[in-house]
Amino acid sequence: MTEFSNQFSRRKFLLTVGASAVGSVLLKGCLGNPPDFADTAQVQQVVAANISPEQAPETTRVKLGYIPIVESAPLIIAKEKGFFAKYGMADVELSKQASWGSARDNVEIGSAGGGIDGGQWQMPMPHLISEGVITKGNAKIPMYVLAQLITHGNGIAIASKWQGQGVDLKMAQGKGIVSQLKSAGTPFKAAHTFPHVNQDFWIRYWLAAGGIDPDRDINLMPVPSAQTVANMKTGTMDAFSTGDPWPYRIVKDKIGYMAALTAEIWKNHPEEYFAMRADWVDKNPKATKALLKGIMEAQQWLDNFDNRQEAAKILAGRNYFNLPVAILLEPFQGRYDMGDGRKIDDQSMAPLYWKDEKGSVSYPYKSHDLWFITESIRWGFLPQDYLTKAKAVIDQVNREDIWREAAKEAGIAAADIPTSTSRGVETFFDGIKFDPENPTAYLKSLQIKRVKA
Known part of the structure; x- marks a missing residue:
């Protein structure tokens, strides 16, 4: 084993051991009474001992918004299981949003104004906020898409x-x-x-x-x-x-x-995403990667189906979803009673967070951003000529490069890091196909639409 490999393995061991201590402290704070001063000091000591200087985040504090649905699970699990703290982000505040409109309003003002720095988003909200399409006064609030949170x-x-x-x-x-x-x-x-x-x-x-x-x-x-x-x-x-x-x-x-x-x-469709205000990311690039590492580890933990019962208990808690655990358990295992006599028992149909049949769930493919924008044009939400600038907008908003950097720093296997920004041709249940190399052909193939194509 090379000297680098020895150092990396030792550091990974220390991070894992440290995470156990951090996780126990955080669970006290999140699920019971707030941690006392001694606990906070313990968190800081553990973090300081296990984060290499070159990866130490610029800040340990961030405020992330979420909506209480299963798409938010990686954020909640990263907080509750100590994965954020493991990478130095010991002061992550999760803020439940009353609605998607509230989340948009709160990211506009940022945490400094009492809002949020980023969090969980439907697509293409980060692009629409960046372009000032859905903001007050059409103000442009640049955002970065950093990871996909879930599929299904x-x-x-x-x-x-x-x-x-x-x-x-x-x-x-x-x-x-x-x-x-x-x-x-x-x-x-x-x-x-x-x-x-x-x-x-x-x-x-x-x-x-x-x-x-x-x-x-x-x-x-x-x-x-x-x-x-x-x-x-x-x-x-x-x-x-x-x-x-x-x-x-x-x-x-x-x-x-x-x-x-x-x-x-x-x-295996893309669902919701993790995105942040661009100014926060630009100011805190190491903290951004620390958040991504915590999310990636949470996604891997969630996709171990042996952990799904514990995950359901955490999510169902009063602080988060506030509902009976049973409502989450069966869908989390891919078991759906459809209510009309039809039943599904297939883990590949369950919410997936790290891998699906096509590969990476977490990686934010630019080809998926393009589908969301193309579908926006289909329904007249964006003008038809927007397609000519779509690639430039996606390149500005989608920061898959930061995801790659974080994955490499976290020791993610090369096989789990996509080599292309496109997942290729996508196929829908009615036989329609979306080729990201030719979105106009997709629009032409659709019978019902608001656009002439």
Whole structure:
């Protein structure tokens, strides 16, 4: 073994041992009483002893926003299991956001103004915030996409009254039902959690694949995740696109069923991402990589299915999701009772955080950014000529280079570090393909769209 390998192995051993001590201190603070002064000093001593000088973060403090759905799990687990602290980020504050709109508003003002420095995002929110498309006064707040947090973990939930009537994955008879409701002046009502981002895209893609125009044939609106169950109970909503645990909770409460998992619509699809304000990253490059290392380790821990029961208990806690552990357990294992007699038992359909059948989940492929922007153009959320500048915007916002640096510093195997910024051609459940080398061909292949292509 070379001298470098010996030093690296020793340092990795020290980091692992240190993480155990840090983790025990943090768990006291996060799950019980706040740590006392002695505990804080212990954290600092452990961190100082195990972080090499060249990788020591510029700050140990950061404020990250999250929404209580399974996409946030890597952030929560990195905090609770001591993975952030292991790499020197001992003062990570996780701030629960009331909605995606709140997260956007809070990242605009930053932690210095009482907001957040970054956190969990639907795509392409970081690009839209950077470009000033969805900010107050169209102010441009540059952001960097740093990692993908998860694949899968979303679904399309349908009110019980439509069970057995063909409102399902392929919408066998659903188009006729939607047409009748539209003619009667009582259009089918569906919701997502924020406009012009991925949970909006999932339900739009599903509807359009079934021949239903989401802008003209139904009433589609944004509703915060936490209101999905309440709205379904009162009968004011026919369908929802949202993240676990909400669709599954609708099934357990016997007020609806699952027409589709997004894993069925697009297997191994990109879901939500970790992104930060660019000014924070530029000021704290080592701290940024320390956060990424903690997230990567949390993602690997989560993808050990032996850990999923413990993960469910942590996430379900009062400080985070505040719901029964049972609501998370089965979906976390890839076991879905769809509520209509259909059952799925397949770990590859579960939320995945580190690896899926195509390879890396954590690495932020630029080709996926391009799909989100192309889909935005499809629905008229961005002008058609935006496609000509999409690559430049993606190159500015997507910092996969920082992910690579962090992965190498963390000792991630070369085989787990993608060599291309493109994952290649993507295939959807209706046979449509997206080739990142020719997004215009994808737009041309779509029957329902707002763009002329």
